[in-house]
Amino acid sequence: MTNTRMETIMKIAADPSTSIMLPQQANIDFYGEDVFNADTMRVYLPKQTYEKLMATIDEGVALDATIAGEVANAMKKWAIDRGATHFTHWFLPLTGSTAEKHDSFLEPEGCKAILAFSGKNLIVGEPDASSFPSGGLRSTFEARGYTAWDPTSPAFIKRHGNGATLCIPTAFCSYTGEALDKKTPLLRSLQALSKSTRRLMTCFKAGPKKTTVTLGAEQEYFLIDKRFYLQRPDLYQAGRTLFGAAPAKHQQMDDHYFASIPARILNFMHDVEKELWKLGIPAKTRHNEVAPAQFELAPMFEDVNLACDHNMLVMETLQKVADRHGLVCLLHEKPFAGVNGSGKHNNWSVSYGKGNLLNPGKDPHQNAVFLTTLCAVIYAVDTHADLLRMTCAGAGNDHRLGANEAPPAIVSMYLGDQLMDVIEQLEKGTPKSSKQAGAMRIGADMLPPLPRDATDRNRTSTFAFTGNKFEFRAPGSSQSCSEPNVVLNTIVAEAMDMIASQLEKLNDKDFNSGLQKILQKIIKEHKRVLFNGNGYTDDWVKEAKRRGLPNISSSMEALKALIKKENIALFEKYQVFSRRELESRYEVNVEEYHKRIHIEGEVARDMAKNIILPKVMEAYTNALTINDLAKKQKLPTVNAYAKQLGTGISALMDSIAALEKALNGKHEGILASMKELRIKVDALEKIVPDDKWPLPKYREMLFIY
Numbered sequence: 147m148t149n150t151r152m153e154t155i156m157k158i159a160a161d162p163s164t165s166i167m168l169p170q171q172a173n174i175d176f177y178g179e180d181v182f183n184a185d186t187m188r189v190y191l192p193k194q195t196y197e198k199l200m201a202t203i204d205e206g207v208a209l210d211a212t213i214a215g216e217v218a219n220a221m222k223k224w225a226i227d228r229g230a231t232h233f234t235h236w237f238l239p240l241t242g243s244t245a246e247k248h249d250s251f252l253e254p255e256g257c258k259a260i261l262a263f264s265g266k267n268l269i270v271g272e273p274d275a276s277s278f279p280s281g282g283l284r285s286t287f288e289a290r291g292y293t294a295w296d297p298t299s300p301a302f303i304k305r306h307g308n309g310a311t312l313c314i315p316t317a318f319c320s321y322t323g324e325a326l327d328k329k330t331p332l333l334r335s336l337q338a339l340s341k342s343t344r345r346l347m348t349c350f351k352a353g354p355k356k357t358t359v360t361l362g363a364e365q366e367y368f369l370i371d372k373r374f375y376l377q378r379p380d381l382y383q384a385g386r387t388l389f390g391a392a393p394a395k396h397q398q399m400d401d402h403y404f405a406s407i408p409a410r411i412l413n414f415m416h417d418v419e420k421e422l423w424k425l426g427i428p429a430k431t432r433h434n435e436v437a438p439a440q441f442e443l444a445p446m447f448e449d450v451n452l453a454c455d456h457n458m459l460v461m462e463t464l465q466k467v468a469d470r471h472g473l474v475c476l477l478h479e480k481p482f483a484g485v486n487g488s489g490k491h492n493n494w495s496v497s498y499g500k501g502n503l504l505n506p507g508k509d510p511h512q513n514a515v516f517l518t519t520l521c522a523v524i525y526a527v528d529t530h531a532d533l534l535r536m537t538c539a540g541a542g543n544d545h546r547l548g549a550n551e552a553p554p555a556i557v558s559m560y561l562g563d564q565l566m567d568v569i570e571q572l573e574k575g576t577p578k579s580s581k582q583a584g585a586m587r588i589g590a591d592m593l594p595p596l597p598r599d600a601t602d603r604n605r606t607s608t609f610a611f612t613g614n615k616f617e618f619r620a621p622g623s624s625q626s627c628s629e630p631n632v633v634l635n636t637i638v639a640e641a642m643d644m645i646a647s648q649l650e651k652l653n654d655k656d657f658n659s660g661l662q663k664i665l666q667k668i669i670k671e672h673k674r675v676l677f678n679g680n681g682y683t684d685d686w687v688k689e690a691k692r693r694g695l696p697n698i699s700s701s702m703e704a705l706k707a708l709i710k711k712e713n714i715a716l717f718e719k720y721q722v723f724s725r726r727e728l729e730s731r732y733e734v735n736v737e738e739y740h741k742r743i744h745i746e747g748e749v750a751r752d753m754a755k756n757i758i759l760p761k762v763m764e765a766y767t768n769a770l771t772i773n774d775l776a777k778k779q780k781l782p783t784v785n786a787y788a789k790q791l792g793t794g795i796s797a798l799m800d801s802i803a804a805l806e807k808a809l810n811g812k813h814e815g816i817l818a819s820m821k822e823l824r825i826k827v828d829a830l831e832k833i834v835p836d837d838k839w840p841l842p843k844y845r846e847m848l849f850i851y
């Protein structure tokens with residue numbers, strides 16, 4: 147039998163598309179052409195209708211239902227002009243992916259047909275969505291689920307081969323109005339934070355303005371050749387490799403990070419960006435990440451609701467375009483053991499009117515609004531670390547959090563030297579100065595002095611202040627951005643309310659001194675969460691324990707935050723989740739976790755039994771034959787080698803049997819047995835002849851593309 151691995155490598159080597167650089171045009175006229183955005187609406191809608199709709203989109207004014215018919219008509223006309231034959235309510239069920247059920251515009255009329263799309267079609271849908279997880283909120287016999295148009299996230303067109311579909315972003319809820327999706331709670335949390343922000347800003351004598359939460363979601367991912375992928379059932383069934391010995395070279399040279407992007411990958415990235423730009427998604431940066439075959443894409447920040455929808459489209463586009471390029475995009479948090487996993491850095495900030503409340507300005511000590519917002523976030527993150535940790539729970543991210551790469555499972559905040567100094571002064575009295583960053587000299591006289599960022603970078607912190615926003619680094623690469631932002635919005639809303647309720651009691655004369663006292667108290671009580679050092683060290687784990695910070699290393703434990711009494715009270719107070727919704731989400735998450743582990747366990751067992759064991763047996767048979775021959779001819783024997791294989795095989799069989807048994811029990815047992823099995827398999831990979839090994843190896847998947 148021929149070796150498929152070697153064949154695959156030769157095919158990749160001979161494939162011209164892997165090395166050709168395609169000519170690329172610098173033209174971005176097509177930006178947003180597949181979005182029903184403000185410009186398009188102005189063209190397609192009557193002026194009055196346009197203005198009413200924009201008031202809803204920009205100012206959150208309740209939608210005037212009488213305009214739905216006109217909007218639907220305009221949308222249909224535009225979509226048909228752009229080649230669409232179908233429409234769908236596009237929503238974000240609790241599976242964590244996106245959902246769409248297409249309807250054609252077609253409506254038969256006698257022998258002919260017309261293209262129709264009504265106001266009702268636009269506003270509400272009733273997909274038979276009984277198979278989505280609801281955590282007990284619906285039973286299948288009362289399966290009604292409704293999708294409701296979200297006018298604040300513009301409709302867009304999704305293209306495929308020779309057709310196109312109009313996608314209308316919607317919220318998905320049950321007959322009784324309970325949220326069954328990831329968008330509804332996000333919109334509710336936005337409302338809560340808007341209210342609290344306005345209340346707080348009123349204390350500072352600011353007039354009524356719109357609150358905008360901004361999100362920039364950096365997306366990490368891996369790319370491997372599809373021909374390898376198809377030889378790895380663990381990848382296409384579980385999304386990550388369950389076996390694979392460490393290659394001699396992986397990321398220890400740090401030579402992949404920010405390195406020159408290979409031609410094949412650059413072509414892929416260019417294509418991805420083109421698709422995203424058509425959808426009005428502002429993809430901005432691209433680069434090689436730390437692990438071999440790992441990359442990152444970051445868009446410009448946007449309004450959080452839109453940014454969350456866009457991130458779902460980013461993930462989908464990465465996968466779709468990869469396929470077109472003969473690649474596979476792996477979004478799993480830890481596709482390869484021993485090298486870095488992938489995260490999704492959640493860059494979050496809040497603006498009031500045009501002003502970013504987290505912009506420190508030149509002299510942060512003078513910027514009372516900034517310091518108040520900063521203290522609100524410190525209070526929120528320390529008080530609700532368990533909730534933030536919960537948002538990153540998941541079978542995939544468990545491999546990442548706490549390992550020596552991603553931030554640890556301890557939630558801590560990094561402020562940088564300048565802010566830390568201001569906070570320390572504030573704790574003691576009135577802050578008098580801000581450490582000025584000054585100029586940074588590069589050491590080459592012909593270069594001009596550069597202004598230095600006042601905050602340095604700290605890559606080991608869970609929650610880092612990075613200039614004018616907070617970067618939450620723990621979320622996993624495959625998850626929706628919704629949860630982290632629902633929690634952030636809600637806990638900061640609570641913190642702002644807590645501060646506002648005290649400020650409201652002060653008269654003008656005492657305002658400044660009163661504010662100072664409030665902030666001092668927050669700093670005193672919550673500074674334990676501030677940590678500027680290296681979050682990857684064991685010392686920090688010990689220190690965090692001393693400070694009483696939670697270190698929740700498993701998902702199962704982390705998820706319990708969803709059903710803690712005080713957290714239910716918090717979400718109910720801010721009308722973000724009801725108790726029933728929280729309980730249902732807890733159930734959905736726990737169930738998903740168990741299913742994933744179980745699937746992984748079964749895949750591992752099958753691969754070990756049906757793919758790996760037979761091949762190792764072949765190698766063993768060979769060794770035995772050679773040994774016999776050698777004995778007969780009185781030549782040196784290969785006893786030691788044969789014995790090594792034999793021992794390896796019996797250990798492998800023991801581990802398969804153990805996993806088989808564990809599959810009837812709890813997830814901890816399955817995970818432990820998989821770990822044992824992997825040790826046996828990876829040891830065999832190192833001794834079985836290379837041409838007998840049936841799975842693409844790490845050194846191939848991560849380096850040959």
Ligand code: ADP
Pocket residue numbers: 360361362363364431444445446447491493494495496502614615
């Ligand atoms: P890095 O990898 O160094 O953290 P990137 O440029 O990859 O930086 O990503 C930074 C992200 O932060 C971008 O998505 C950017 O748009 C976003 N960002 C910048 N300012 C804000 C803000 N005020 N609110 C939210 N996100 C922001």
Ligand code: MG
Pocket residue numbers: 364442444
């Ligand atoms: Mg980045």
